[in-house]
Amino acid sequence: MRDFDLVRPASLAAATAAFAAGGEAAYLAGGHTLIPAMKSRLRMPDALIDLAGLDLAGIVPDGKRLWIGAMTRHADVAGGASAIPGLAALAGGIGDPQVRNRGTLGGSIANNDPAADYPAAALALDALIETDRATHKADDFFQGMFTTALADGEIITRIGFAIPQRSAYAKFRHPASRYAVVGVYVADHGNSWRVAVTGAGPGVFRWAEAEAAIAAGGALPTLPADDLNSDIHAGPEYRAHLCGVMLKQALAGLV
Amino acid sequence: MDMTLNINGQAHDVAAPAASLLVEVLRDTLGLTGTHIGCDTSQCGACHVLLDGVAVKSCTLLAAQAQGAAITTIEGLGTAETLHPMQQAFRDAHGLQCGFCTPGMVMAGLEMVRRHGTRLTPALVAHELEGNLCRCTGYLNIVKAIVAGAAAMETADA
Ligand SMILES: Cc1cc2nc3c(=O)[nH]c(=O)nc-3n(C[C@H](O)[C@H](O)[C@H](O)COP(=O)(O)OP(=O)(O)OC[C@H]3O[C@@H](n4cnc5c(N)ncnc54)[C@H](O)[C@@H]3O)c2cc1C
Ligand code: FES
Ligand code: FES
Numbered sequence: 001m002r003d004f005d006l007v008r009p010a011s012l013a014a015a016t017a018a019f020a021a022g023g024e025a026a027y028l029a030g031g032h033t034l035i036p037a038m039k040s041r042l043r044m045p046d047a048l049i050d051l052a053g054l055d056l057a058g059i060v061p062d063g064k065r066l067w068i069g070a071m072t073r074h075a076d077v078a079g080g081a082s083a084i085p086g087l088a089a090l091a092g093g094i095g096d097p098q099v100r101n102r103g104t105l106g107g108s109i110a111n112n113d114p115a116a117d118y119p120a121a122a123l124a125l126d127a128l129i130e131t132d133r134a135t136h137k138a139d140d141f142f143q144g145m146f147t148t149a150l151a152d153g154e155i156i157t158r159i160g161f162a163i164p165q166r167s168a169y170a171k172f173r174h175p176a177s178r179y180a181v182v183g184v185y186v187a188d189h190g191n192s193w194r195v196a197v198t199g200a201g202p203g204v205f206r207w208a209e210a211e212a213a214i215a216a217g218g219a220l221p222t223l224p225a226d227d228l229n230s231d232i233h234a235g236p237e238y239r240a241h242l243c244g245v246m247l248k249q250a251l252a253g254l255v
Numbered sequence: 256m257d258m259t260l261n262i263n264g265q266a267h268d269v270a271a272p273a274a275s276l277l278v279e280v281l282r283d284t285l286g287l288t289g290t291h292i293g294c295d296t297s298q299c300g301a302c303h304v305l306l307d308g309v310a311v312k313s314c315t316l317l318a319a320q321a322q323g324a325a326i327t328t329i330e331g332l333g334t335a336e337t338l339h340p341m342q343q344a345f346r347d348a349h350g351l352q353c354g355f356c357t358p359g360m361v362m363a364g365l366e367m368v369r370r371h372g373t374r375l376t377p378a379l380v381a382h383e384l385e386g387n388l389c390r391c392t393g394y395l396n397i398v399k400a401i402v403a404g405a406a407a408m409e410t411a412d413a
Binding site: 006036048 | 256272273274276295296297298300303309310311312315316317319320363366370383385386
């Protein structure tokens with residue numbers, strides 16, 4: 001790993017000031033995406049700004065939303081997000097126990113890996129992504145592979161998930177990496193349904209035909225394979241098929 | 256950069272680049288070579304150590320991030336004469352062959368006890384071992400060792 005200056009700010013203002021101080025800077029949360037990327041020199045920041053001192057962890061239910069701090073670790077969401085059991089179960093299925101002891105919600109949302117789990121929950125649970133300077137709706141936040149609405153230096157502070165009546169996530173996990181080959185999050189919001197798909201396409205997306213079919217009580221649709229990912233793990237037709245299977249599994253597991 | 260690391264109950268002042276991984280400082284700077292590097296891609300678990308009692312991958316953590324926490328490595332668990340019950344169980348159950356994965360396996364066993372208590376089932380242990388790879392044993396004796404080691408910790412604590 002190339003060396004860098006490590007900055008450990010104690011306030012949001014100090015963190016954003018350090019980010020703007022010149023050179024290439026990066027925020028460090030759980031480090032379970034960033035440190036591997038730095039080891040392989042995909043990322044070579046001049047300054048690494050550790051968010052650990054900012055007091056951004058914690059889970060707070062607030063009426064219709066469950067607010068979870070950006071620095072809340074996957075293990076703590078798995079054990080503490082009881083207001084949304086589907087979300088807690090999703091967090092408990094990320095990586096392995098040691099990954100869950102370090103990785104954070106904010107890091108996963110900011111990174112927007114096309115095979116990550118949390119973006120599907122954020123989209124299906126109509127989340128609000130609060131930052132040091134704005135509030136983004138999940139529908140506008142995820143903009144395709146590793147791309148989000150975050151401006152340079154913007155820090156996610158907390159994420160508010162709409163508490164559904166019932167929800168569930170089903171993922172066909174890659175057996176080695178444990179990321180989603182395909183993952184489908186289904187949420188029943190009482191007067192509407194939201195279905196979000198990760199792993200299958202270049203970024204997380206809502207499956208409008210599935211939402212309409214569930215709401216109408218009709219036959220479940222098949223996802224067209226046209227724009228889906230193709231790699232050594234799965235081709236587009238297989239991924240399209242898996243979307244249907246994961247949709248059914250999630251519907252069968254609603255809690 | 257200068258940092259102070261609390262390892263196995265002892266404070267160590269270390270001067271190392273900010274980019275040093277915890278496992279590098281443990282092995283290369285301090286000579287604590289019981290913690291292993293099996294993959295360096297965050298997948299094998301040979302590098303697991305405890306940070307305030309919680310198992311983490313020391314290859315995916317900067318040494319600087321571990322400042323202020325109590326770090327426990329395999330050297331801090333038992334002595335050659337008196338092994339920790341989890342170590343003794345690996346010996347008794349023949350839970351190792353080459354031994355390369357063993358320090359991380361022992362730490363993963365302690366993590367299971369932290370979260371699930373001392374009465375573990377083989378199915379739970381097999382599931383919780385997702386983050387540990389072994390190239391020798393076929394895992395069966397590792398699972399037996401962790402179940403037995405956890406049970407022995409109950410008696411040891413009583
Ligand atoms: C072995 C392994 C298995 C894994 N399996 C899975 C899996 O099954 N499913 C899954 O979804 N993920 C998986 N992951 C990824 C893991 O969940 C990461 O922890 C997560 O994607 C990133 O979170 P982090 O806290 O580690 O972020 P970091 O690595 O610290 O940061 C990631 C990126 O986000 C930025 N960032 C971090 N926090 C903020 C913030 N608050 N505001 C703005 N930007 C920020 C950083 O600058 C960086 O660019 C796995 C990782 C490993 C190593
Ligand atoms: S060396 Fe850390 S997980 Fe393999
Ligand atoms: S005993 Fe050889 S790798 Fe596990």
